[in-house]
Amino acid sequence: MSNNILKGKRGIISGALDSNSIAWKVAEKAHAEGAIFTLTNAPIALRMGEIKKLAESTKSEVIPADATSVDELTVLFQKSQEVLGGKIDFVLHSIGMSPNIRKNIPYDALNYDFYAKSLDISAMSLHKMLAVAKKMDAINEWGSVVTLSYIAAQRAYPFYGDMADAKAMLESIVRSFGYHYGKAKKVRINSISQSPTKTTAGSGIKGFEDFYGYADSISPLGNASAESCADYCISLFSDYTKMVTMQNLYHDGGYSTTGVSMEVMEAKAAK
């Protein structure tokens, strides 16, 4: 499926760590749809070297940036405009990490330095990206910024720890900055609330693998794959969704509005 719907558009895609990453699929599809873009990730993630393969196959340049650093994000937007030859039309923020989750620290006993890091990396980094871009006037009118969220922003998911708080903050930034950037420059900002997906970030969460099957059996369409998430991102970068902004958009096969499925009831009854 390729209709050149991003032809002539310039973008920045963050968060492609390996071929399972949602951002990796977005980059492949954005390339297929005619966009040009830079790739970025934290310097430490780039050391793994996987991203070079993606850069080659999508003919893009890699610009390292720790998304918690305003200085590094400034360089990212400066260099991206130089490399791509003009202002940016779309940005993918696909960044999340919780040191508390990595170290198996439960929600009711959080390490507060780690908590601050989780919020900085997974939520505040979106604010920083947007503030840098707005100050530099680096995004074209009707440009589109997409970030990735999870339904734990709205409901309690015990295994999701402090990432739930980070996602709630992320979605709030989508609304608040969406207002300001929309008013000032007609730039639109949305979050996609994605199904559980087997990636490094997803699989790093204890209990997530078990939950994957449950979510799949609740959702009428099944869990949404990383690939289909990428398709949704592309549609939001395109001109077909120009009036969509400040939204949290569920991309979950119907999970978020299903109470219970017959499969789950039958499995329970069989016990």
Ligand SMILES: NC(=O)c1ccc[n+]([C@@H]2O[C@H](COP(=O)([O-])OP(=O)(O)OC[C@H]3O[C@@H](n4cnc5c(N)ncnc54)[C@H](O)[C@@H]3O)[C@@H](O)[C@H]2O)c1
């Ligand atoms: N996998 C899932 O089940 C799922 C579900 C809903 C939402 N999401 C969200 O999707 C996004 C992408 O995650 P993914 O599942 O593709 O996993 P992933 O591990 O492939 O991607 C996470 C990325 O964040 C990057 N990152 C971490 N710290 C950073 C920093 N300081 N600066 C810049 N980049 C940094 C990592 O290097 C990595 O590339 C995340 O926001 C995640 O929370 C994932």
